[in-house]
Each structure stands twice: as structure tokens, then as C-alpha cells.
Amino acid sequence: MLSARAVLSGALLLSALVFQAAEAQSAPSSNQPPASDVSTLHVTSQLVFLDVTVLDAKGHPVVSGLTQNDFTITQDKKPQKIFSFEAPDAHIITADSSASKAPVTIFVLDRLNSTFEQLAYIRYCMDKYLANQPLELDAPAEVMVLGNESLEMVQGYTRNKQELLSAVDHLPSVIPYKDTRSFFAERFVQSIDGLRQIALENSGVPGRKNIVWIGHGGPSLYTSLLDDITADKVTTYIHQTANMLVNSRMSLFLIYPGLEVANPLGRPTSVISAELPIGDDDPFSGDVNFGVFVNETGGQLFYNRNDLDQLIRTSIELGSHYYTLTYQPPENIANGKFLRVRVTMRNPALHVLTKAGYFAPDKGQPSDPRFDALYHIAEAAQADVPFSSLGLTVQKVVRHRDTNSAEITVAVNTKDIGWKPRNDGKSTVDIGFAAASLSARHDILASKTEALTLINASQDSDHLEKVQGHLTMALRIPRRTRSVRLVVGSLVGGRIGSVDVDRKTIDAASDVPTPEPKLIMQPAKAPPPR
Template identity: 30%
Template sequence: MHLRRTLSLAAVLLSAVTLFAQEPAQEMPPLPTLKLSTSIVVLDVVVTDKKGNLVLDKTRDDFTIVEDRVPQKMRSFEPPSAHVMPPNVVVNGVDDLKKIGDAPVNILVLDELNTRFEDMAYVRYSMLKYLNAQPAVLKLPTVLLLATNTRFKQLHDYTQDRDALIAQVKNEKPELPTKMMAGRGGSAAVERMAQGLASLEQIAQASGGTPGRKNVIWVGNGFPSADLVGLDDKTAATIEAAIKQVTDMLLAARITMYTINPTMNSTVTLDVETPDDLTMAETDTGGEPFSGSVQFSTFGPATGGRAFLSRNDINNEIAEGISQGANYYTMSYAPVNGSADAAKYRNIRIVMKDPNLHATTRDGYYPPTASTANPTVGEAPKQAKAQLQMEISNAVNSAISYNGLGVTAVKAGADYTLTVKGAGLEWKMVDEKTERTEATVIAAWYGGKDGMKLLGHAGKELLATRPVGSAGDATLTMPLVVPPGATRLRFVVRDAVNGRMGTADILKP
């Protein structure tokens, strides 16, 4: 697929778009859980002492929230004890996350795409060292993901089974980072930036139905850095807009990133040769934290996490990130500045009553807009269609479970009946008695040893109505002819208004 052909985020999701290169694409007709709205901002805050030890016994009077140098009135406060796993609950799949309430989850990412082969060998060793030091039943639900040259894939669904994750790390065959080896500039480097941004967006979209904090522990170099100084205005604006979109989506999904760079004393910089080279990353660039330059590690502080650099104890860095991600205060406020200017970045700082303590939260935010949850909103038709195709193909070309919508699928004769929970859908009033929802539905079936070889797909539009004020769900019947060799059937549903997505998988359909 030609590098300069696509616009906006369609190009950013380069790896997902390859799905539609396998056969002609069909025409396709998260209510951010971040708890961020135009009136209320919710913050997760980690408190440490001068030695870096976690401090868990503070009260609301110990904190002052400052936005753009103006103190804010705290509306709500939760201590770390409010974010613990319920007793006697053990997670063995994404469907079990509905049982954990507001407890956090961990998302472990191994980045083979952007990391030298020898460094990744040490990363795998360190990941195993970390896991082997944990109890057999992990304290928090954990999913294991892998970024490769061709795909962002799930190695293991959410689980608390330590040994299952160890087995996956051991059994996954390493892959040479051929795109990284192609050089730091040109199309291969731009593709890596695009794929990295696409992966972050996919994490945000896939986890939209989990209300608690999601801690992403990204082990690897991340995409190449880009120096915006000296670029022409159009190219710089393209990159900034792209990073901003991904950052907004991470915050909206209540995701905090801890980046761990395993390469000692090295910085990879993306050489920008032409503006067209960067249309790949066009709609994913981000905000004031990235002003002047774009570095993957900046996603850490931008989301309230941390960037670990130039250390060789990766197993301890993983442990530190997970520990900080699990022990946090949550507080909210209504900004004194009522302006909803989406172009103005709001800086946030937490001042502790005890000056010997340090509070870490996200750097700030842009006031959310409709496109925060649904990036197709406000786009020109061509870009909106590309964005929609990209998001859906990203979900189809993956085994990662999406829970932004609650989706179930049941076979009924030659048909499949799909039920989508009404709570996650956007309902619009048709008249005083009726409200209506609309969503895009894709069915895809797969074969091959790993169940990831696409054999075919079909699309349909979901249109459903219900009485105003009711809690009814949306249902759809799809007649499908699935070939005998198919080993897996996946349904992908995307709300046309709020952009939330859900998936349902049937094995041996």
C-alpha cells in the first residue's frame, strides 16, 4: 500500500489497513470513561516521598489542585483503598472485568517493532524475571500484547494466572525489527510512528468499557522521535494534531502510560524528508507536552505516568510502574475557568500540604469535544470514511477484545443473532415516544493455525429503536455462510455517534 496515498488516521493505522488489501474493502455505512467532561475533570494521583516510596494515608485536605495557576475546589476524593479488587474475584478473560468494579488493570506491551533484537532478548528475560517474582495469582488482571513489524496482537487475554503469561512470553518466537533496521528516516520510520500511534489508539478503544484505571507498561523504544523545529507549518501541525488525538483518547479511556526504554544512552530521531511522508501520522499528534518535539516517552507524564530511561533493571522498572499504577488517589474538580476553547491546553498541578511529598498526575488536558470519543466527528467525508475503515479493520485484524460496547452473539440455525447492550449505545430521540440508535457491524471469519488468517467478511448496519427512557438493548440478525474451514468468527460493532466499539468471538462457528 502506497505510503502517501492515505490521509489522516487511516494512514496511521497502517497495519490495520493491510486487512483490506487482502480482499476489496466493503462500503461501510468511550461517554469517555475517563470521567472527563466540559464541567468535571477527574484526576488519578500517585503520591511518593523523597525516596520514591508510595504514600497511601493522605486525606483530601493534603491536596490542592491547581489549573493554569488557579486553585480549584475539589468536588470528590477517593483514597487508594477505594481501588482494590473485590474479594474472591479472579479474572480469566475480558468478560470477567465487569466483576472488578473500579479496580485498575495492567496492560503489558512488548515492543518488537521499535527495539533492537538484542535489547528485546533482554526485555523478554526481564519480563520473565518480573513475572517469576510475582504470586501465582496476580494481584491485578493483566493482558499481554506484542507489537511486531506487521501486527499489534494479543498474546494473552486478561488473566491473573501468572504461569499462563510466563508460558506466552517463552513460547512467542522473536522477530527481527526489519523496519527499524531499514534506517531512522524515510517511509519505514514513518510507518513505525504510524503503527505506534495506531496501537495506542487501539488500546484506548478496546478498553473503553472498563471503568477503572488502565496502566499500560510499554517495554521498548516506542516510535522514532520527530523534531518539529524547522519543519514547515503544515507538516508540524499534522504531527501535532495526530499526537493530540491519541493523547486525548488515552485520557478519555483513563489510561496511564509507563514507558520503559531498554536501550542505554540512545535516542532515535525520525528524519522528516517531505510533508507527504508524515500524512501517515496525520491525525494523531499531541498537545502542549509535545511542543517542539515528539517523543514516545512523553506519553508517560502526559497521561500521569512515568518514563523510565537508561536503566538496566527492567524487571524493577516494570514492578515500579505496576505498583504506582495500582496505588493512587482519585479526585475531581469543576474548572473555575468555564471556557471550553478546545485549542487551549489546560495545565494541571497538584500541590501537597507536606512539601516533602510529591504528587504525580497528568500534565493537563484539552477541553473534550465530540471528536475526543469519536475521531470521525468533524472530519471531512473522505477522512471520516478512512478513519472509520481503519478503526474497524484494526479490530477485525486482531484477537484483542473490545469492551466499549457489550456485545454477545448466538448462532440460530443459519443465522447469527447479535445483542448489543443499550447502556453503551448513543440513543437519539425520533419523537416524544421513541429513540433510535445506529451502529456499523462487521462479521469476519478466520482460519490458519493461529486463527488469524482472514477468510472473508461481511458488513451490515444496525438500526434499532426503543421507547424513550427504557433500558432496552439493540439486536440484529445476520445470515452468514461461514466456510467449513473457519475456526473463529468475530463480530465488531461500532456506534456511529459516540465511536464506542465492542467485539464478540465464536470459536468453531
């Protein structure tokens, strides 16, 4: 049976893709998308948005000839009055229109759940797709990479094809070593947290967002194998994740990399789940996998095909030609239950792709203060004002021009960070570490967020007041970068510190090739005594 610690080793942290223990070194203290209002992370009963892709019998999007009267909405089998209606042409960028209603695309290259060969094929197909696009894309897109330790935005939203190609072409070589059973729990948590971080990053971006996830997605988890307490925690965590995606108007399109016709284990559970219709009850009860998230968010899963570039085009087409309907639920439900939403067409020959429902707020579910802390840390990375509750100084900058990236090391004065004693005589503190490459207008061009645990061998308060933590962040530096902001914050207590590095400092730094990836060999364990 899986333990709660194994499955939830980062589940309560918003963007904690993995906990990394870093020994804080003792040293004397040294003196040295357009932003928008934060939206609630709970589905509100005031207005429910439904982005509906209508398909004909051949699976092609229907983009004209339909009116509001052709649609029927029900919630838990009760008819709902359509409050507003938008046709697909309202979401097209023209010379005279704003881009705010156009759908955006988030490309996720899944290094975490792929083999080295699969990752190379994913990059090749992504390159092939982008090479066939016009110099200016029809709508903005960004590129993210889910790696061994974190989710990284390597190129923020842009319509410039060359910027997207450059981001893909300059990805550093990394050995994806976690695609084994021994890393099951970590991959599950990191993959779901990747979805959460994408939803958070896009919570203030208007309109529909399409996640085109190229890779296997996280592994499947059967909650029946867990003890009751752990299963309840996982269920709450998954329900929150589903609501974050739904509230951000996100659809998940999952593209498996390449043919698996000779797979001796049969079709993956995610593939089977994506083909099953969602009933009236919680779709995540019993089994949690990316196929269920695909169904829940109104996306699609593609499996056992080797034309990934065409599947990318298909995903974007399905996510770009849609009707937007809204309705106002008649009741303010707060029981945490799944509310099943259905959209049916007057013409039975047509069918739809749209979200399957959402989970009502649960007033009995307490919020996690660390969730809010990481939210504020991510926000601080884009803010104009400095943060000084924690002292941060830049210690070293190294440029890697071969991958358009830089490594920046900062020293953190941990005097007020909130050390907590452990039973083994050591002290520990959980922190968030975020960085963002910013344009002259403070648009995020690349970003990365990590959750770390600092550990010190002492519990002496006088000693801990003099401790400095030394943290290094590797981040892409796109062409339009004018500065990089680094932010460190304690997850309990909310203290935040920031430091900014201008482009001149980065360009003047010593340039060294990006280190080649290496697997660290662990020493063989001594045999147990007889």
C-alpha cells in the same frame, strides 16, 4: 522535508498500524474486559479524574495519612474545588470487594522499535518478572505486542499468572526489521496508533490503567521540519491521542531495554523530554515523542538500567498506590487549547505523579468518518449479534499448536464494499480487518485489528461485483477460547460483515509448525541509463 503522505500514511485511522496493499483476486461470487457502554472520546468538562501517586523524598509512594485537605488542584493556575476523594485502599481487590476500582496493567512488548537481541532480552525479563509473581496476581493484566505490522493482544485481562506466562512463552519468532531510519515515518505512526488502539480498547474499562511499555517507544518527530499543513495535521492527531489516553485514565510507563552506557549518540530525545517539567503551554509543540506522553499521562520513564524485571515491579507499584480526585471545571471551553492541571501538596516534602492536563475540544475540527468506522469494527468483534452487510465465509483454518495460534483465511464478497476509482485505471477501497478470541462469556482473550487497502486492476462495475477479497489473520488461541470472530468493514460507508469459527473447528484443523521468520530480499534495481 518529510511529506504529509510519509508522516500521515495511517495517522487518520484509529488502529491502522500500517497500510498493506493487497490485490483482491477476481472470482465468482460464493454463497459459501466485561463489555460496557461506549464512552465519549472527548474530555468532558463535567468531571475531570486525577489519579495521583504521592511520593516522599525517597521516591516511595505515600499510601496513608493524607486527606482531601492535603491536596490542591489548579487548572490554568485557577484553584478548583475537589469534588470527590478516594484513598489508595479503595483500589485494592479484597475477597469482599469488586475488581472494578482496581488498576489494571497493559504490558506492551515493543517489537517494532527493538532489535532482535533487545526483544529477546525483553521477553527474558518479562518471563522473570511473571515467574516471581503469585499464582493469582493482585490485579488484572493483559499482554500486547507491537509488531512490524500491527498491535496484537496476545492475552486479554487475567489474574492468572500461567496464562500470562503462556502468552509470552508462545510468542512466534519474528524478525523486527523496521528499526532503521528508512522506516522512521512508519514507526512513528504505528507507535502512536498503538497508544490510540490501547486507549480505544480500554475506553469502557473502569478505573485507572497503567501501560507498562517495554522498549524504546516511537521515534521523535520535530514538527518544525514539516510544512505548515502537515504540522497542523500532526498536531491535531497528537492532541487527540493525548486526550484519548487521559480520558481513559491511562498512565504510560516506558522502560528502555538494557544498558546503553556506550551509546555514541548520547541520550535519546524521549529520555530528555521525560525529565523536563511541563510548562503552561502545549507540551507537544516542537517535539513529539514518548517521553512527552509519559509526562502528560503521569507516568515515568526508566533508562540505562539492566534490571527490567525490577523496573516492571516499580512501574506497577507507582501505578497501583494512588489517590483519586475529581473536580468540575467552571467553564465549557471549546478552543482546542491545552489546559494545564497541577496538583500540589500541603507538605512541600511530598511531590506527585499525575496527568499534566488535557486539550479542550475544538469545535472547528471536523471528525474523520474512518475513525468512527474502525471503532465500530472493533466493537463488532466482541458483539453477540451477526453482521451481514458484507458477505464473509471461512475458506481455511490452519492451527499452530507450537505458538497457541491459528491462521484463518476468509473470503469477502466485495459487491457492496464501496470501490473507488483511481487515476491509474485501478479501483481501491480501505477496509478494517479485526479478529478476537472469545471466552464462553464473550470476554476478549486475544485480539488483533488491521487496516488494509484492497486494490483491483479493473474499474468495470460488473467485474467488481464479482470480486472476492481473500484475507488471512493470524491470532493467538488462548486456553479458554470458545470461538473466534472475524470482522471486515469498509472505512467509508460503514458496511460490516462477520463470521464466527467455533473451537471445535479450530482444534480439528491441520496442525503445522509456525513458519520461521524470513526477510524478503528485494531484487537489485537496474542502474539508471546514462
